Amino acid sequence: MSAVITLAEVGVTYGRGAAALAALQDVSLAIQPGEMTLLLGPSGSGKTSLLQVMGCLLRPSRGRVQLFGETLAPDLGVEAMAALRLAHIGFVFQHYNLFPTLKAWENVAIALDLKALPRAEQRGQSLRLLERLGLADRAEHYPAELSGGQKQRVAIARALAGGPRILLADEPTAALDGKTGQGVAATLHELAHGAGVAVVVVSHDPRVEPFGDRVLHLEDGRLVDDRRPARSSA
Amino acid sequence: MSRLDADMSGTSLLAWRNLSHDRARFVVTLVGVLFAVLLMGVELGLLLGFARTTSGLVDHTDADLWITPAGTTNVDIAGRLDERRRFEALAVPGVAQVDQLMMQFAFWRKPDGGTESVSIVGFNLATGQGRPWNLVQGAIEDLQQDDAVIVDRLYAAKLGVTALGQTVEINNRRARVVGFTAGIRTFTQSPYVFTTHRNAQRFTFFRPDQTTYLLVRLRPNSDAAAVRDALQARLGRVDVRFAADFARAAQRYWLITTGAGSALLLAALLGLVVGIVIVGQTLYATTVDRLPEYATLRAMGAPNRYLYRVILKQAAISAVFGFAGGMLLVGLVVLASTGSTVAVAMPPGLIAVLALLTLCMCALGALVSIRRVTRIDPTSVFQ
Numbered sequence: 161m162s163a164v165i166t167l168a169e170v171g172v173t174y175g176r177g178a179a180a181l182a183a184l185q186d187v188s189l190a191i192q193p194g195e196m197t198l199l200l201g202p203s204g205s206g207k208t209s210l211l212q213v214m215g216c217l218l219r220p221s222r223g224r225v226q227l228f229g230e231t232l233a234p235d236l237g238v239e240a241m242a243a244l245r246l247a248h249i250g251f252v253f254q255h256y257n258l259f260p261t262l263k264a265w266e267n268v269a270i271a272l273d274l275k276a277l278p279r280a281e282q283r284g285q286s287l288r289l290l291e292r293l294g295l296a297d298r299a300e301h302y303p304a305e306l307s308g309g310q311k312q313r314v315a316i317a318r319a320l321a322g323g324p325r326i327l328l329a330d331e332p333t334a335a336l337d338g339k340t341g342q343g344v345a346a347t348l349h350e351l352a353h354g355a356g357v358a359v360v361v362v363s364h365d366p367r368v369e370p371f372g373d374r375v376l377h378l379e380d381g382r383l384v385d386d387r388r389p390a391r392s393s394a
Numbered sequence: 395m396s397r398l399d400a401d402m403s404g405t406s407l408l409a410w411r412n413l414s415h416d417r418a419r420f421v422v423t424l425v426g427v428l429f430a431v432l433l434m435g436v437e438l439g440l441l442l443g444f445a446r447t448t449s450g451l452v453d454h455t456d457a458d459l460w461i462t463p464a465g466t467t468n469v470d471i472a473g474r475l476d477e478r479r480r481f482e483a484l485a486v487p488g489v490a491q492v493d494q495l496m497m498q499f500a501f502w503r504k505p506d507g508g509t510e511s512v513s514i515v516g517f518n519l520a521t522g523q524g525r526p527w528n529l530v531q532g533a534i535e536d537l538q539q540d541d542a543v544i545v546d547r548l549y550a551a552k553l554g555v556t557a558l559g560q561t562v563e564i565n566n567r568r569a570r571v572v573g574f575t576a577g578i579r580t581f582t583q584s585p586y587v588f589t590t591h592r593n594a595q596r597f598t599f600f601r602p603d604q605t606t607y608l609l610v611r612l613r614p615n616s617d618a619a620a621v622r623d624a625l626q627a628r629l630g631r632v633d634v635r636f637a638a639d640f641a642r643a644a645q646r647y648w649l650i651t652t653g654a655g656s657a658l659l660l661a662a663l664l665g666l667v668v669g670i671v672i673v674g675q676t677l678y679a680t681t682v683d684r685l686p687e688y689a690t691l692r693a694m695g696a697p698n699r700y701l702y703r704v705i706l707k708q709a710a711i712s713a714v715f716g717f718a719g720g721m722l723l724v725g726l727v728v729l730a731s732t733g734s735t736v737a738v739a740m741p742p743g744l745i746a747v748l749a750l751l752t753l754c755m756c757a758l759g760a761l762v763s764i765r766r767v768t769r770i771d772p773t774s775v776f777q
C-alpha cells in the first residue's frame with residue numbers, strides 16, 4: 161500500500177537567533193494506512209511537533225511533506241492548510257477538547273457540519289458513529305455528564321466524522337486510568353485494521369505500546385528507532 | 395428544544411449555546427442593545443417629529459408654489475406682502491389660483507388673565523387653502539363670524555380655554571373659540587390660532603391690502619419650474635419656491651438655528667456608540683471564554699469564516715432580541731407623546747432605519763471578537 165503521509169528531511173525550528181530551538185531535525189518517514197503507528201520518546205523530544213507537521217497544523221522550517229503523494233507547497237497559506245485538515249485528517253487530543261455546551265451527538269454533528277453534510281443527515285450519522293464507539297445511550301448527554309473514557313470516545317467519533325483517512329492522536333490515554341486507556345487504545349487499533357485508517361498515536365503510556373503495529377522513537381528531535389514489534393496484540 | 399436544535403446549522407447552534415450558557419452576560423448584552431435602540435429611536439423620532447412640526451403648515455396646504463417676502467427662512471416668521479402682488483402673480487401664464495395666507499405673532503389674553511404669545515394664521519375660507527386639519531370639535535364655517543378662532547386641544551390648557559364659545563382677547567380685541575383641532579403642533583411655542591384672512595388682518599393690525607404669503611396653484615400640465623421662474627422675474631423682490639422646498643427650508647432653519655437637530659443626532663449617535671461598546675465588550679468576553687473551542691474548530695479544519703459566522707450570529711441574535719425589546723419601549727414613548735406638544739414620529743421607514751442601525755451596531759461590536767479569533771493558533775489545542 162502507498163504511504164498517506166511522507167516526510168523527507170523535515171526540520172522544525174522554534175524562534176530565531178540565540179533563542180532558536182531545533183525541535184525536529186532531519187526526520188524522514190512514511191506513514192502507512194491500515195496500521196497504528198506509535199510515536200514514543202521523552203518529554204521535549206519533538207513528538208507533538210512531529211504530529212503537528214503530519215497534521216498540516218505546522219509548516220516545517222525545512223524539508224518536504226507529502227499528503228497522498230502530493231507535495232505541499234512550502235508557503236501554503238493557513239486557510240489552505242485548514243482545508244487539507246478538514247478533508248483528510250481527524251484529531252484526538254489529550255484533554256478531549258469537546259464543546260462543553262453541546263451534547264455528545266452535537267459534538268459529532270459539528271464535524272459533519274464543517275464537512276458540509278446536509279443538515280438532515282447530521283443527527284443520524286452522528287448517532288451511528290457514537291453507536292460504533294459503544295456510546296449509543298450517551299448521545300443526549302453533555303460532556304460534563306460523561307466519564308473520561310466516554311469523553312475520549314466521543315472525541316474519536318468526532319474525529320472520524322466524515323471518514324478521514326488519517327487519524328492523529330496526541331497522548332489520547334494520558335488522562336485516563338489504565339483499563340480505560342487500554343480500551344481507547346484498542347479502539348484506535350481496530351480503526352486502523354477495520355477501516356484502513358492510518359492511525360498515529362503519540363504516547364508515554366506503556367499500556368498503549370502493545371497495540372502499536374509500528375513504533376517510532378524520537379530523541380532530541382531525531383528519529384532514532386523505527387521498528388515493527390514481532391507480536392502485535394491484535 | 396431538541397427538535398429545534400436538530401434543525402439548526404452548526405454555527406447557529408454554537409452561537410445560541412454560547413449565549414444561553416452565560417445568561418447573565420447575555421442579559422447585559424440585551425439591556426445594552428435595548429437601551430441603545432431606545433435612545434436612538436426616541437432621539438431620531440423626536441428629530442423627525444420636530445421636522446414635521448416645523449413644516450406642518452406647508453405640508454398641509456396643497457399649493458404648488460409659495461411666494462414669500464424676500465429672505466423668508468421659515469413659515470413661522472415672515473414680513474409682509476402687498477396684495478397687489480397677487481394680481482401680478484395671477485397674470486403670469488400657467489397660474490390657476492393665488493390665495494393669501496397670513497402669519498403673524500400676537501398676544502393672547504386668557505379668560506382668567508395672563509398672556510401668551512400665539513401665531514395667527516389667516517386663510518381664505520372660500521378656497522380653504524391653509525385651513526386647519528384634524529378638526530375634532532366645532533366647524534370651519536363658524537369662522538365666518540367676526541371674532542371666531544380655532545385652536546388645538548394640545549394647547550388648550552396653555553391658552554386657558556376648555557370649551558367652545560369661550561372668549562379671550564387677541565391684541566386687545568375680543569375673540570371666541572369656535573373649534574378645536576387635535577395634533578397641530580408648533581415648534582415656536584406660540585400655538586397656531588386659525589382664523590379667516592380678514593379676521594387675522596384685524597387681530598394683527600395689518601392693512602386690508604397686506605398679507606404674508608401667496609399660495610399659487612398651477613394649471614394642469616404647466617411647466618412648474620418655468621412658471622416659478624416667470625413669477626420670480628415678474629414679482630422681483632420676493633422668494634418663489636416649490637412647497638416641498640419651502641418645507642425643507644423651514645425644517646433646516648429650525649433644526650439648525652436652535653441646535654435641536656445636532657443635539658438630537660448627537661444623542662442618537664451616543665446611543666449607537668454605547669450599544670457598540672456594550673455589545674463589543676460582552677461578545678468579546680464570551681469569545682475569550684470560548685477561545686479553546688475556537689482553536690479546536692480551527693484544528694479540525696474549520697475555515698475562519700465558520701468562526702466569524704458563529705460570532706456574527708451571536709451578534710445577530712442579540713440584535714434581534716434587543717431590538718424587539720427596545721422598540722417596545724419606543725412604542726410606549728410614541729404613544730405617550732401623542733398627547734403632548736412634542737411628537738415622537740415613528741413611521742415604518744424610521745423603524746427600518748433603526749433595525750439597520752441595530753444590526754450595524756451589533757456587527758461593529760462583533761469586530762473585536764472577529765479580530766481575536768483570526769489570530770488563534772490552532773496548535774494551542776495540544777498544550
Ligand SMILES: Nc1ncnc2c1ncn2[C@@H]1O[C@H](COP(=O)(O)OP(=O)(O)OP(=O)(O)O)[C@@H](O)[C@H]1O
Nearest residue numbers: 174175181183201202203204205206207208209210
Ligand atoms: N510553540 C513553541 N514555541 C517554542 N518552542 C516550542 C513550541 N512548541 C514546542 N516547543 C519546544 O520544542 C521542543 C519539542 O516540543 P514538543 O511539544 O514537540 O515535544 P513533546 O515530545 O511533545 O513533549 P511532551 O512529551 O512533553 O509533550 C520542546 O523543547 C519544546 O519546548
Ligand SMILES: [Mg+2]
Nearest residue numbers: 207208209330
Ligand atoms: Mg507533546
